[in-house]
Amino acid sequence: MNLQNTLLPPHAEMVRAMLERDTAYEGVFFTAVKTTGIFCRPGCTARSPKPENVEFFAHADECLAAGYRACLRCKPMDAAAIAPHWVQQLLNSVDADPEQRWTDAQLIAEGIEPLKLRRWFKQHLGMTFHAWLRTRRLGMALGGIKQGHSIDSAAYDSGYESLSGFRDAFQKSFHITPGRAANSEPLLFTRLITPLGPMIAMAESRGLVLLEFLDQPSLSREVQALQNRFGYVVAPGHNGHLQQIEEQLSEYFAGNRTEFSVALHMPGSEFSRQVWAELAHIPYGQTTTYGAIASTLGKPGASRAVGLANGHNRLSIVVPCHRVIGADGSLTGYAGGQPRKAFLLRLEKAAVQITEQLAF
Known part of the structure; x- marks a missing residue:
């Protein structure tokens, strides 16, 4: 164990x-x-x-x-992040009646053990079921405020009987007051299933901002930085960019996509953006080193700074930091974990080999 x-x-x-x-x-x-x-x-x-x-x-x-x-029978890699039937049924019930308050007693009545549900949500969504419900309701309220609804209407429509309680919950969840949220850029997030485990994708109107594995230790710090440094209001939701990355990520893992066309928005320092741009230019199925990137940028002594910027990349796979290896050929640090890095490199290498074989 x-x-x-x-x-x-x-x-x-x-x-x-x-x-x-x-x-x-x-x-x-x-x-x-x-x-x-x-x-x-x-x-x-x-x-x-x-x-x-x-x-x-x-x-x-x-x-x-x-x-x-x-296992060839149950194919665990195919189902590594698929929600079990009992979770899917609960999610369907929430969608059907978003205003329902789910107590532990109600969960038990539905045959769901609250502790087991808590573990599943913490592992796959990074928060408890009840925290997810609150964030979801507040996200709906945020949508109403952005559409011009009054704060009072948004509060009562999302199930809050107290306006002060709504304001406190809203600010605690989004780190911004409801009034200021009306002029902020919402950052919508959704959970994606992949053969390597669940990922979280975040996008705003200009493009995809974050794509990370949910069990990544630094994920909460990254989200907090997006809120505090760039003024984002983070809420559950969906948009065209999120739909596009879900489709393209599925094609990538199937070996049928070598480049991503989803729009990206990558706030950060000028140097970080330069490094990320170089990462995006690393060909599919190939690797490079921190030193090579530093030399390309005209800063041959900046390998360590390149490594730090590489580590701050918020768009796993799409901006392929997994294609950067050590000067000695070793699989250096990867936020998603070295086993995943090795898997991604093997996937791309195998896809390239198949393409080359078909060409002859």
């Missing part, structure tokens, strides 16, 4: 779920069998292994990093 990941359920609970093939734990953890070298989803229909022969991991890429192969 990976003891470093505190998001994993208790060991006994995972053993029970594995033996009973409990599909409610899809995406919450993965089982890896030491005797076969294969890892599976909790609900895999293959013969259940002995508990003493199993390791548990929170993410599919951790299984790969530990040397396990994906």
Whole structure:
């Protein structure tokens, strides 16, 4: 068991779920069998292994990093971030009646264990279910304010009986008052599923601003910087840029896309933007080094500064910082984790090889 990941359920609970093939734990953890070298989803229909022969991991890429192969029957890489049926049903219920207040008692009545739901939302969305509900309601209120609705109307329409309570909740969630929010640029976010785990995408009217893996340790700091330094109001939502990146990301992981055409908006320092522009020019399936980028920018001694700017890139995969390696060929630091970096490089290399073979 990976003891470093505190998001994993208790060991006994995972053993029970594995033996009973409990599909409610899809995406919450993965089982890896030491005797076969294969890892599976909790609900895999293959013969259940002995508990003493199993390791548990929170993410599919951790299984790969530990040397396990994906099961051909349950295909865990394909479902690494897909919401289990019980979560999807709940999300559908929220969409159908967004004003409903979900208490723990109501969740239990629907057959949903609140603690299990909390763990799933924390792992896949970075917040609890109830925090997500509050943010969602406030996001709807933000949309109303941007459309010219009064603050009073936005407060009561989003389910708040107290105007002062609404103002306090709004400012706590968005770090801005409702009045100032009317003139701010909303940064809408949505969750995307990928073979390497869930990602969060954020976009405003000018383009995609952030695309990161949800378990990235620095994610909360990045979002806070966007709020504090650039005045964004962050709220759940969807727009054309988010729809486009979802489609293009799916094509990328299928090996059918080598370049992204979604519009980008990348606020940052002049030097950072120069580095990010160079990252965008690294050809698909190829790699470069920090030193090479520094030389291209006319600053051969700035390798460390290039590395820092590379680390501040908010657009994983789209602005391909994973294609930057160490001068010795090593896989240097990657915010999404080195197993993911290795996966992305292997994916691109394999796609290039297939294209070359088809050309002959």
